[in-house]
Amino acid sequence: MRAVAVIPARYGSSRFPGKPLVPLLEKPLIVWVVERAGACPAFAEVIVATDHPGIAEAARAAGARAVMTSPACRSGTDRVAEAARSVEADVVVNVQGDEPLVDPDDLAGLVAAMAGEDPPAMATLARPLADTAEWLRPDVVKVVCDGRGNALYFSRAPIPHFRDEAEASAGPRLPDRPPVRACKHLGVYAFRREALFAFTALPEGRLEQAERLEQLRALEAGWRIRVVAARSDSVGVDRPEDVARVEEMLRGGR
Incomplete structure (x- = not known):
């Protein structure tokens, strides 16, 4: 089985333009990601799918293959799929x-x-939710699974709702930990190569539109999504104010 990592890196982020090239401890963000993916022995190749020559240059300097993709890609997954059409792989x-x-x-x-x-x-x-505050935060995506480890649902809401425990879970008496084995979803996806192309061809689902979570498109279409337990959390750089926090974590050896 040949597996490759494809890293989508768009220059024109609405919340943080030029984000892939922002320096973290004097190294571009995209280089950190390439190095992390390159340290995974399961990958035969690491590819950066981008719309910007400066990002492509930084990716190549870090040892990745750069594939130029259309600036019109609707999402990172669409960018990954465009790049994957020129890549030999069983798993992307x-x-x-x-x-x-x-x-x-x-x-x-x-x-x-x-x-x-x-x-x-x-x-x-x-990964398991850290505390109840994380369970309640809309920017933390939660997932609940069936007994086989397949996703039942992803949501920004605190799922599931405990009807008979609502009073005990309210206000200042909220427990230190969420009263459920829900997990925090980490937005890394593996696809069988042909499934990736099939996924990007699906119409946007109603649940996806409501929650703004593209993985719900697959569930609504009847797909099975295996949820794998992560050993570590993965903190992203979404906005300029995230840079200092992530740099501190990198200094600490994360």
Whole structure:
């Protein structure tokens, strides 16, 4: 099974233009991500899918292959799919270009989940929620799974809702930890190559439109998404104010 990492890196981020080239400890963000993916022995190749020559140059200098993609790609997954059409692979892993703390061992576990006699079309990472505050935050995506480790639903809301425990979970008496084994979803996806192309051809789903979570497109279409337990959290750089916090984590050896 040949697995490759494809890192989508768009220059014109609405919240943080030029983000892939922002320096973290004097090294461009995209280089940190390339190095993390390159440290995963499960990948035969690391590819950066971008629309900007400066990002492509930084990726090549870090040892990745750069594939130029259209500025009109609707999403990172569409950018990954465009690049993957010129790549020989059985499994394509979409490694987010703003995740410099992604764990290479977690990436290897994600690839391993795609092997076997009946592999899923798609897999992703999640870790246990740290506390109730995280469970309640809309910017933390939650996932609940069935007994086989397949996703039942992803949501920005605190799922599931405990009807009989609502009073005990309210206000200042909120417990230190969420009263459920829900997990924080980490936005890294593995696809069988043909499934990646099929996914990007699906129409946007109603649940996806409501939550603004593209993985719900797959669930609404009846797909099985395997959820793999992550060893580490992965903190992204979404806005300029995230840079100092992530730099501190990198200094600490994360």
